[in-house]
Amino acid sequence: MPNPARAWREYPQRYRLEAEKCTKCGTIAFPPRLVCPQCGNRKFAKTKLAETGKLLTFTIIRVPPDPFEDQAPYAVGIAELEDGVKLTAQVVDCDFAALKVGLRVRLEFRKLSEEGEAGVIYYGYKFVPE
Amino acid sequence: MRDVAVIGIGMTKWGELWTKSLRTIFVESALLALDDAGVDKIDSMVVGCMSSGLFVGQEHLTSLLSDYLGKNPVPAARVESACASGGLALRQGFIEVASGMSDVVLVGGVEKMTDVTGCEATFALGTAADQEYEGFHGLTFPGLYAMMAVAHMHKYGTTREQLALVAVKNHDNGSKNPLAQYPFKITVDGVLQSVLVADPLRILDCSPITDGAAAVVLCSADMAKKMKKPVIRITGSGLATDTIALSSRKDMTWIESTHLAGQKALAMAGRKIGDIDLFEVHDCFTIAEIMVTEALGIVEKGRGGRAVEEGLTSLKGKFPVNPSGGLKAKGHPVGATGVAQAVEVVKQLRGEAAERQVKGAKRGLTQNMGGTGGSSVVHVFEAE
């Protein structure tokens, strides 16, 4: 079981969608980075991701990795948020038949996985249809 | 830089090798390659392996493998770039010989994948994605490629049947390869009715879980000529990286790292894509082969699906892709795949590919890819 520190240090992103915006070219980095992937600038200002967007693509995972065995089948998608950031997350509260490119989604706080029955619980964002 | 030649190839039957351990399958292939080359002394060894740690709980592979090959104290290095580890090993071996650092280098690739459960294997393979921002959300490799497929189908109208045709073609080729894990033919209906793994990809769209190894022996072209061996030169090598997370790509339907690695390798070889007689590419999923044929420039953007349908990439087509059966039929022991691609191309250029021989093949290209294209390695091989 990983030390809880590994998940804990990602809380600002996973719990609050905190991101950073390049002070030079305006690119939003999520998760935050030390170097702007667009222009190489190293200065960023804090920002927060938009909480709505639309699906660019999606799939339904039928064969899950170990920690997600109990959740399958589940949908995962990449959505482009209103601020242009592309974000990967599960798509929940959505009938599989209703999944489509362009589906409008918003982010909701959910349980992502847990370290077995006795370990820590991981929380974060998932998409739900808007 | 010196010219580099492949003088020995080795590969054993791939599959679920219940009776064999990682060290055994590696040594078997390495010995075949050394015997094929007719050399016993090597100056260096490079091994590609993605995740022996997660698959068999073994790291420090170079010590283990050189030991069991009986080659201690040979300098040996393991390289890793997920599923492109084998291709990367080939490139490192190529650089060693080309630079003059070593004269004879054994390049191997190995993965022992069946000692863990399916879920554990899925997890291990998933480590090639961004663990914190893709894997953490339950994404798997079939899942990532499925999302690329959905995007490609949405943008270009690529059809579910076209995806299936990639698998059918590669199994046709693989049925002629006795070393393949699944040397049998399948049908479009068979693919379309197989179990869903990550919609729209089904089990027969996916390369299998495989135990296997492959090895090649490299030396300077001058040395190869003196040994009176069929000289197959590596004339181009290209490597490129891209964002690890699929969501960070500008275009999820385009594999930029393969495009760039391909251009670099072809430029080094002084060739154009049309000069190549056969291709061994990374069809870890059916959609991958479609996107790779586009990224390499075999077909235009968005035409990869139709190209399969039209037979362009079949064994007797203008651009035969994956005559070996590809990852789909031959198997995909991840770290070994890039080296096995070289084994196949050398066989073809030597004219030793029997039933699946591409007639008169003089030049071949291998493309090996890590993750969803976070890394790609391309090599060009030419017969004298």
Next chain:
Amino acid sequence: MAGIVGYGAYIPRNRIKVEEIAKVWGADAPSYKKGLMLEEKSVPSPDQDTITMSVEASKNALRRAGIDPREIGAIYVGSESHPYAVKPSGTVLAEALNATPEVHTADLEFACKAGTEGMFIALSLVQAAAVKYGLAVGADTSQGAPGDALEYSAAAGAAAFIFGQDKLIAEILHTYSYTTDTPDFWRREYQYYPQHGGRFTGDPAYFTHILGAARGIMAKAGMKPADFQYVIFHQPNGKFPLRAGEILGFSRKQIDPGWLVPKLGNTYSGSSPLGLTATLDIAKAGDMILLVSYGSGAGSDGFIFRVTERIDEVRNLAPRTRDMLDKNKAYLDYGVYAKYRRKIRKAK
């Protein structure tokens, strides 16, 4: 004057009907539906728990409050289904809302009244001017033992309230608590399902405390049932709150807007708080609301609210409770319900 600055609700999308549960246990569904006045109940998805629902309900409360979350000085989560036995739910909530680190946080438990306990404490801190704003959440994903009568009602939902002295949408005129030691329902440490005293949960437990608190707070305020536009009692089933209202002299018109239980089930710590959010969704300035919670063990908290004009400004800033209850539902069969609620024994 202190009161409510913002309120928010959260109800999961899944439902299971009484018939579906009755079918599995060979029980007579019509008699359960009639006896308990229950039709269906909400069910959490495997990725929903007291913490996730608390976060979503609190975000809705923040939307209506329109305050900076860093001005929240106290956060209380009342629940009998905190995901951790040791480690607070409230810290996750505080972190997710960006209210850390200058905030007092505690998890509370008092069967179905843990939500109003939090409200009571948060309000008191605001009244004492110890904090500018206080947040209280009642949330539960309660479990009834398979085949037990509670399985028909134990549901999931959350309601959140932000208390303060300014920007009020409802003033709180009076509070009152009525508590005795009455063991009508309990769950021992390490036990998965609760146990209860059957019909003992009625007269000596629910009714004694609900009626005691209702009469006590009305006496304290010098008010009678006719002085209220709305009344909300804890809703363990459909019948109990109606009967309590009848005994006290409240009409169905006063009760019905906050009477969610037939379609929602008993959301335990979220039960009467969700009745309040549904009532606030339709209340007008000047309306008087009486809320009386009940928690087994046993006790009741009473609150008297007077709605202000600001209610009209904030009502539509977050989803309405009835919309969450009535729209976008997904019905589960018992098999999937049992899987979601981890009632199936698996390998490992």
